[in-house]
Amino acid sequence: MKKCSALLLALCVNGLTLQTALAQDEKTAMVPLPSLNDFSKGEDGWSFGLGLGVEYETAYEGSDEFGLEVQPAGAVQWRSGDNIFYFAGEALGWRGLRAENWLLEATIGFDEGREESDSDDGRLDGLGNQDEGAELVFQARRALDADWRYWLVSRIVTGDDGNLGLFGVGRRFGDQFDGTGSEVNLVATFHDSEYANTGFGIDGGQAAASGLPATSMSGGLRSIGIDYNYRHYVNDNWQIYGEALYEYYSSEVRNSPIARSNYETEVGIGFIYIF
Template structure:
């Protein structure tokens, strides 16, 4: 009887270890970065993560007015090997892993533009609503090694309102392979004159209507920023995630009459259910 019981215990322990290993394999992310959501658990086919986030953020670029905003979070994803196609909010894209150290991403999204009513204090009165437009995003991240402990990031955003570029370096904390843990990055941002004037420029018509000085900005250095990401499973299918963003503007942007603060900050937290 003791022998049979021992055999059964060994079989149960072995089964539990196998199940645990399979669960870990299912949770293997395309890259183990908290800033890159992956709901596929390492499996090919469809995946869905859906939840809500609460963000405390500026009312518009350069604003000193802050408020809470509740948004949907998550994405619909389809994975085939080292490629994931995704639909997240107003963005449709693809990302793929190459040679274990390159993450490439291409997406098309929609920029809603700024509205005059975004300022409750009337700081945008007379400027009118900004133009809506389609944006194309190309991104490449390169890890220094296969575990993605340190990485470099380059990104270009181009659309009807101009072009923005970003260069960043980041570090991942923790040993998880499922995309959870902590991550921090420092970024330098550049833009062309069209992009700069979309957010911070004032043409002659806007100047006459608002009483603000006419402002025409050139392209170049926009800001330096810090980004922190956190993601963790709190149950088998529930994730909690958070983000802190700080962006310090260049002197040219600070001189714009639209800019009422030298920096912009954002704090967000949310929950996602992975189906």
């Protein structure tokens, strides 16, 4: 009787294990990282997700004012093997897995710029408006193990306003391979003088109009930061996500009159329906 019970238990465990594996295979993301939208569920072809998110964030870079912002979420994607092409909001891009441990990505997007009205306290008065501009983003992640538990990350952003580079390490939590769970990244960000002055510099005309001292920024370390991403399937179609970011500015950035705070932070939560 004990042998029969043991056999039955073993069959049940093996059956549950097989069901879990099959369910996991049905929703295998190209790379199991919660920070990446992947609606393909392991299948080639078109996929589409649409949702809404709410973010609580600083009003502009360096601001000590905070506010809520509602933003659309989701993307239109087309997957072919280890390549995904996507359109998400104002971004058009490609993501590809190479040699099982390299994730490469290229995106054309837009920087939203800055307006004097972004500060309700009038902290940007006299500095003028900065128009939205196109930018290219190149990113690479190198997995340090087979299941993408740890990785190195690098990102280059280049556009009309200068260049920015990001380098760091990341870790994934959870055993899922469907892109859910959570991850954390610790990064250092660098900018050239053009990018630095766009965000935190003050030229002669701006100084005269705003009453703030003229400030010229040099390139170098911009900040040290940490970000956290979470993603979870409620059912086959509904997905919830969360994200949090904290960025501590370098001493040069903190000394800019535009930087009313020593840090920038953002917290967001949202949902996506996958068609």
